Amino acid sequence: MRQLALTLMLAVVMSVGVGYQMSAQARTSSLPDFTTIVEKSEAAVVNIRTTAKVSGNRQGPQGQDPYEMFRHFFGPDFQPPGGARPPQQGPRGRRAEPEERSVPRGVGSGFFISSDGHLLTNHHVVADATDIFVTLTDGREFKAKVIGSDQRTDVALLKIEAKGMVSLPIGDTKTLKKGQWVMAIGSPFGLESTVTSGIISALGRETGDYLPFIQTDVAVNPGNSGGPLLNLDGEVVGINAQIVSRSGGFMGISLAIPIDEAMRVADQLRASGKVTRGRIGVQIGEVSKDVAQAIGLPKAEGALVSGVEPDAPADKAGVQPGDVILKFDGKPITRWSDLPRLVGSTKPGTSAPLEVWRKGKLVNLKVSVAEIKAEKTAEAPAAPKAVETQKVVLGMTVVPVAADVQKKLRIKGGVQVTTVGAPASTAGIVEGDIILAANDTDITSPEQFAKVIDGLDSSRPVGLMVRSGDQTRWVAVSTAK
Incomplete structure (x- = not known):
């Protein structure tokens, strides 16, 4: 009986051990194997180094020789690396004019998108470079030509004189999901063909730039810029461009440009060497929950129009300050930053429908997109003239808006704030602001x-609806007495 109990106990222990081993194997087998992807993709990724022209004299920030400290310790005959000599003396003992020389400027990464030598990298990798050198994984080096570079999206298209290059297939960023495995290949700190991996941490990450980024926890460091972000099918889904760091090195947050956006830019650069973007001439901001509730908007979404440039496409289409643009060309504006991307990617001359929220109603307009240019800056409204009537409303003293001010600002009616207290001051209203509307009602006078x-x-x-200088915004103010 005792022998039977020992036998059963041993069997249980063995079964538990086998189960643990199988579980461990299952966990191990569920992890991705990047070796095949690396074998297929590595040859398409290149190291990029750049040089710049500088003055031939080696001088420090205050015009001093940076090697003077070494001569202090090692004697006056010390020569810096490379055997550079002291400046030569010109006629009559004068120092000769320094000659320009090429110095290393930086390193980065890139990848081929076609077999004829076209490759993508970041704008900041090649900006201000005199010469650009591309090194392949087999050791061959080529001098590259910039076909076009776009600072706004940080995308650059280069070309080397070579054929039969291995290129990367382009993936679909619309299928990306949080938690998905991805891999980067690049040259961090100049270490060529370095492979790192991780997962997608967030999609559509806003950083204030023109494009929404793919956020990952893939280890990316200086030198990785311009390299590809690959999915498990070996397709490039992004261009590694930035890191969020307090140390200057990787701290767990990397940002990549979505490849679909980058390819749209690359197509324009290849065709014309520049990127042409659309504009409609509006200044916009975010719609807060309080403002959405106050103006009767079902959701806090869309782009709040704070200003309309005179005679711009939006002005001609009938867009007004205080409008909330909900759709452009049939595409919803979920976040205010969606609008400039959609408009910017639209070909100038295109006629596009606009859906706006105005005073509790949907209004449909049509706008003809123009080519982007520098925005004009409107003048601030003049101080109100002497008036006959004034009222204290919501803690602020308001007066009629002078006729010449209305004409200059292209507004009708409204009241101007001369002094302000709570609750208006708490909401951010200041002296000089002009109140144009309250909820769905236009304001025409202090009494009204x-x-x-x-x-x-x-x-x-x-x-x-408050006009401040050349900006118009919605402000939610408590009416509790």
């Missing part, structure tokens, strides 16, 4: 403004 506010439900904030 007071009546409109008195007739509102004090349990809900009121949305005020």
